Structure formats: structure tokens, C-alpha cells
Amino acid sequence: MIKILVICGTGVATSTMVKEKIREWLEKEKLIHQVSLFQSSVAEAVNQYDMYDIVISTTIVPDEMKDYVIDGTPFISGLGGEEMYQIIREKVFS
Amino acid sequence: MSVLQWFVDLGASVMLPFVIFIFALVLRTKVSKAVRSGLIVGIGFIGINLVIGLLGDSLGPAIEAMVDKYGLELTIIDVGWPAAAAISYGTVLGSLTIPIGIAINLLLLSIGFTRTLNIDIWNFWHTSFTASLVLALTNHFAMAVGVMIVHHIVLLLLGDWIQRDIQSFYGFKQITFPHGASAPSYIVAKPLNYVFDRIPKFNKLQANQASIQKHLGVFGDTTVMGVVIGLFIGVLAGYDLKNTLTLAMQTGAVLVLLPRMVALLMEGLAPVSEAAGNYMKQRFPKRNLYIGMDSALAVGHPAVLSASLLLVPITLLLAVILPGNKVLPFTDLATIPFLIALMVPVFKGNIIRTVIGGAFYIGIGLYIATWVAPLVTATAISADFNMENYATISSLVDGAVWTTFPFIWLPGRMQWFSFIVFGAFIMVLFIYVNRRSRHKHKNNSYWRK
Numbered sequence: 001m002i003k004i005l006v007i008c009g010t011g012v013a014t015s016t017m018v019k020e021k022i023r024e025w026l027e028k029e030k031l032i033h034q035v036s037l038f039q040s041s042v043a044e045a046v047n048q049y050d051m052y053d054i055v056i057s058t059t060i061v062p063d064e065m066k067d068y069v070i071d072g073t074p075f076i077s078g079l080g081g082e083e084m085y086q087i088i089r090e091k092v093f094s
Numbered sequence: 095m096s097v098l099q100w101f102v103d104l105g106a107s108v109m110l111p112f113v114i115f116i117f118a119l120v121l122r123t124k125v126s127k128a129v130r131s132g133l134i135v136g137i138g139f140i141g142i143n144l145v146i147g148l149l150g151d152s153l154g155p156a157i158e159a160m161v162d163k164y165g166l167e168l169t170i171i172d173v174g175w176p177a178a179a180a181i182s183y184g185t186v187l188g189s190l191t192i193p194i195g196i197a198i199n200l201l202l203l204s205i206g207f208t209r210t211l212n213i214d215i216w217n218f219w220h221t222s223f224t225a226s227l228v229l230a231l232t233n234h235f236a237m238a239v240g241v242m243i244v245h246h247i248v249l250l251l252l253g254d255w256i257q258r259d260i261q262s263f264y265g266f267k268q269i270t271f272p273h274g275a276s277a278p279s280y281i282v283a284k285p286l287n288y289v290f291d292r293i294p295k296f297n298k299l300q301a302n303q304a305s306i307q308k309h310l311g312v313f314g315d316t317t318v319m320g321v322v323i324g325l326f327i328g329v330l331a332g333y334d335l336k337n338t339l340t341l342a343m344q345t346g347a348v349l350v351l352l353p354r355m356v357a358l359l360m361e362g363l364a365p366v367s368e369a370a371g372n373y374m375k376q377r378f379p380k381r382n383l384y385i386g387m388d389s390a391l392a393v394g395h396p397a398v399l400s401a402s403l404l405l406v407p408i409t410l411l412l413a414v415i416l417p418g419n420k421v422l423p424f425t426d427l428a429t430i431p432f433l434i435a436l437m438v439p440v441f442k443g444n445i446i447r448t449v450i451g452g453a454f455y456i457g458i459g460l461y462i463a464t465w466v467a468p469l470v471t472a473t474a475i476s477a478d479f480n481m482e483n484y485a486t487i488s489s490l491v492d493g494a495v496w497t498t499f500p501f502i503w504l505p506g507r508m509q510w511f512s513f514i515v516f517g518a519f520i521m522v523l524f525i526y527v528n529r530r531s532r533h534k535h536k537n538n539s540y541w542r543k
Contacts, residue, residue, distance in 0.1 A: 009390030009431065012176075012353045013216055016360040017368070039357070042394035043428075044315045059394030060264065077269075077385065 002035045002092050005052040006072065007059065011041030014058040018075040022056075025085055034092050054091055056084070105478035106184030107143070111136040113189045114366060121369035131362045138358030142180045143480055145351045146173060149425075150483030152324075152344035157422060159331035166330075167420050168413060170467045171484060174425020175275065175432075175491035176356040181470070182223040183359075184477030187238055191222040191246075194239070196370060198246045203378055207524065210253030211378060212272050212386030213371030216363055220274020221245040223492050224501040227469040230476070231506045241501050244516045245274070248497065250386075251520065252277040255527045256436055257384045263439035264392050268382075271389035276435045278497040279455055283440035286451045290441075299446050316428045319406065320349030323424065345424070352425060393431035398438050401448035402430040405456065408449070409490075412457045419460045421467065426490035430456070433494065459494025466493050466502060 004022065008015035019039050026032040038052065042059050049055050049065050056072040074084060101109060111132035118128035153171055160166055182188050195218045202208045225242035229235060253272030259280075260266055271277060291297050324345030328338030392398065409423050409430065434452040441447040467488035475481050492498050504512035 007394070009388070009393035010353060010429075012357045012390075013360055013388050014390050016357045017364050020361060020364050041316065041353070041428075043399060043431075044317070046399075047315060057394065059391050060396075061394050062396045062399065073266075073391065076387065 002054065003052045004035055004037050004054045004056065004088070005045065005049065006037065006039045007042050007045045007049075007055065007057045007061070007069075008039075008072075009042060009059045011039055011044065014072075014076055015039040018056060018058055018072045021075050022088070025088075029089070031089075031092055035088075054088060106180070107136045107139040107478070110139060110183065110189070114362060117192065117366050118369070121366060121373060123365050123369055127365055131365050134362030135359055136362075138355055138360075138362060139180060139184065141355035141358055142176060142352065143478075145348055145355055146177050147480045147483070148344060148351075149173065149348045150481070152341055152348070153327070153424065154483040154485075156327050156331040156333065156341055159333070160327060163332050164330065166414065168422035170421045170464060170486045170488045172421055172424045172426050172463070172490055172493075173487045174352065174489055175429050176352040176425065177474070177479075177487070178223055178470070178489040178491060178493075179219040179356065180359065181474045181477045181479060182219040182226055184479070185222065185226045185229070185473065187225045187229060187242060188219065188222040188477075190239065191218045191225070191242060192366075192370065194242060195221065195246050196374060198243060199250060200374065200377055202247065202250060203383070208250040208254055209382075209384050210250045210257070210270055210272055210386045211374055211383045212250060212253065213367075213374060214271075214273065214386050214388045215367035215370045216360060217273050217388055218246075220492055221249070223274070224498060226473045226477075227466055227498075227502050228505050230469040230472040231502060232509070234505075234509075237505050237510070240513060241505055241516075244513070244520065245497070245501060247520055248523065249274060249277060251523045251527055252280065253384060253386050255523075256280050256439075259436075259439040260392070263443065264395060266391065268384055269391070270384040270386055271392065271436065272386040273389040273432070274497075275429070275432045275491040275495050276389035278495050279433060280436040280440060282455050282496060283437035283451055286437075286454065287440050287447065290447050290451075300444060316349040316353070317346055319427060320346035323410075323427070349425065349428060353428075389432060389435045392435050392438075395435075395438065395443075397443040397445055397448065398431050398435050401434060401438065401445050401452060404445070404449050405430050405434070405452050408453050409456050409460075412453065413460055416457060416460060419464055421460050421463045421488050421490070421493070423460075423490060426494075429491045432491060433459070455496075456490070456494055458496070459490060462496065462499045463488045463490055463493030466498060469502070 006015045006019045019037050026035055046062055049068055055069045057069045058072040061069050114135045115128050115132035118131050199212050221242045224245050225238040228241045229238035249272040253270040257270040260270055321342045324342030328341040406427050413419055413423050434448055437451050438448050467486045470488050471486045504515055
């Protein structure tokens, strides 16, 4: 089971939108049963981000977790979301 | 009119699913998706109501006991933005703010009055919050809609104004935050920064943000924050150990559950807000515009998070020592990052300045939140929220946001004449913002057309 964490400022607004998009994509690709999706606020994620296989953030993250996190803004601005899906796909099959 | 009244009287959890369903269909969402959207929003509403009930049941009596014991007059519970948003969307004005906001934005873009295309539909609740309070105060529906329109225009102009600092400090290209709770603080931070720059010695002070986060980071976790505040209030209320621990777990539960419930609301709104955003973007495909998004994108910045952590105890302290304040900050302690997210770029990430500026801002905000509390309570009741266990409620977001005060006070004072003041303010803001932009975009054909 691949664990994906989606984070944003509150763990409510933009992360929900990104999570829903990923969920739809996973359903379309029939990968939904290999992945569990989580969401949280960035303040909470700081203490526990390393528990997840993929961390996607729509907000700026503190330096210590920078290398671990994928920028999720393409999902909301609608530009370049394809690459994100590619990264997720690779993780799921690796 | 009576049909509409009957419909509104159904209550938010019944009315909103229909409204969202219709919006979703108008924006050409698939029927199955539209049905689900509407239902999820209604369910989110019921969830929020349940959690607000829990907050009242647990914190309400504790606060009463605390007031009896120490004479602390903190009788107004800060239910926070999740409740404020739900209350705002639960009124007729809440349903109106989405079409009105989109129409105003498109109109102002087409006449070149603003460069901001606000696709952050979710945060339109801020304008219906002010409008609902105006309605509660004046009982004048048209005036409430007028204030809503003014609020939308002011936020768009602020979006234009703050964009340059957002781009240079946060690094978001062509993105701005015309966010009701965040953007107004920018205007306050500007003169404060001017003053800070001119205080000898102080203007050179810097703080190490990494160490703040490392040592206080665990309190930034809402789970811990909620429990700690509960423990504290339990002790102050003179509860025994069992009741104190129970209260702590309950307040912790509220801070964790409330955002989850709002996430449901958001999940239901997502197809609508996405479709509306696309609709707006299609209308202005090639222009060099600023895209208005949620300032949540910025609140993860280390300077914002660190300053917010320090501001949590400061806000509680201010609430206790400021004479005349009656609000007990609670849920929105977790929302402080939003209140200061646009002060930080003005202070160039300087944490000491942000904390002092933020404390000043929130300190004044507590008085505004105290002042609007009866109006928020009345609105919550009219949106069908369960207020049995509350004396009064308020919310730091947007109760402590300075724009809340003029937007509500003026119409209460001067009725329709206040719109002359609002109009003048908008014009001054427009001229000021565009002077700067035109200067900056001298070579940009957009402004010469």
C-alpha cells in the first residue's frame, strides 16, 4: 500500500481539491486499491511527513522537509499536472 | 417571496444541497457529480453543527466556571473560521456571494479596473460573512448585498496591490491572494514597517526561525494545541482531574474534527469552484492577469509558521489582559497564519517584526471580534446552528480582520450614505494601486490600451 499525504495551509481547502483530483485519477487508472490518501495541514505534517511514501504540498514547506515534498500547485493552477501523475505512477509500480 | 422564505426556512443543511446542485448544473457539471456535491455539502453542514455543539457542551460550562472563579470576562467563545464559513454559507447571502462575486470580477476585468482574476471561489464566504452581519445589524437586505459588492471590489483591488510582494517574497508567479482574512492585514503592515524601520537598534533585529520551529513545532499541531488549551481552561475553571482531562480531550477533538467537517464542505464545493474558475479563465484567456488563489498556499512558509506559533500564547495573553475584551480565542488560534500571511512579505520575513505587528493587529482585532459577537450569534441562529449552550460566539476570522469593522459599523451608522465613503475609499485605493502598477508596467501594453 502506497501512502500519499496531501498537505496545504489548513489541511482543509486546497489539499481537498488536490486529493479529489488524485482520487479521480487513481480511479480512472484503476490504481485506487493500491493507494491510500491522507491529508493534513503543514503545521501537523512537519512532525510526521516521513511516515508517507509520497508527500504533495500546495503550500511552502519548512526547509527540513523540502527535499521530501512534491509541489502540488500544478494541480490547482491546472498547468503541468501530468508530470505529477507520472511520479505517482512510478512510485506505485516500483 | 413566501416560497423563497419557505426554502430558506428549510435550514442550511437542506437548502444548500439544492443550491449547490443547481450551481453545479449551471456550470455544466455531470448530474451524478452535481448530486453528490450538493449532498456532501449538506452533510458537511450537519457535521460542523455537531462539532460546534460539542464545543458548546464542553467549553461553555468550563468558561462559566472560570468566569465565576476569577471574574475573567471571557464569555464569548471563538468558534473559528470553520464555523464562520459554514454560518456565512448557511444564509441566503451565502448562496448569492458566488454568482455576485463572479459577475463583479468579470465586469471589473472587462473594464480594466482590476488585473486580478479570483478563482478562489471557496473564500467568497468572507464577503457573505460581512454581508450577513450587516443584515443582522440593519435588517436591510439590499444594504447587505451592497456591502457584499463593496467587499468583493476591495478584495480584488487588494489582490492587485499585494501581488508584487507575493511574487518577490513567496515566489508565486502571477498569483495573488485576494483572501478576505489575509489581504487586509497588508495595509496595516505597511505603516508599521515604516515605523519599525525608523526605530534605532530595533530596525536591525532578526530572529532565528529554524530554532523556533524546532522547539515549539509540536504546539503547531492542532491536536496538541487543542488538548493543551483544554487542560489549561480546566485548571482555571477549578475542575477536578477527571473533568479536566475530559475537557482537554473534548477541546482537542473539536480542533481536529472541525477542519475535517469543513473539508467535507470543501469537497462538495470543489467541482463548483473548479468549474467556476475554468469558466472565468476561459473568458480572459490571453490577458496577463493575476490569478487569485487561497493564501493557504503561503501559510506553510517558515517565517509565517514560526511567527504564528509565537503569536498563539501572545493572543491568549492579550485576550486576558486587554480591558474590555470578552473573546476567548480558541479555534482560530490555529488560523493565525492566515491573519499574518500578508504581513510577513511586508516585513521581509522578519519574525520579530511579524510577532509585534501581529500582536498589535490581533489585539485590536479582539475588540472588533467582541463588538461583532452579538451579530455573529444572531446570524448563526438564523442559519440554524445549535446555539443552546452558548451565551455568545464570535470568530477571529473574520471578526478580528480590520475590514470587518468599517464594513459593518458604517452601514449601521450612516445607512446608505456609507456607500459614498466606501466608494471614495475604493477610488483612492484604485488610483493608488494603479499609479504603482502603471509605473511598474510601463512597458506593458495592457495598461496603454
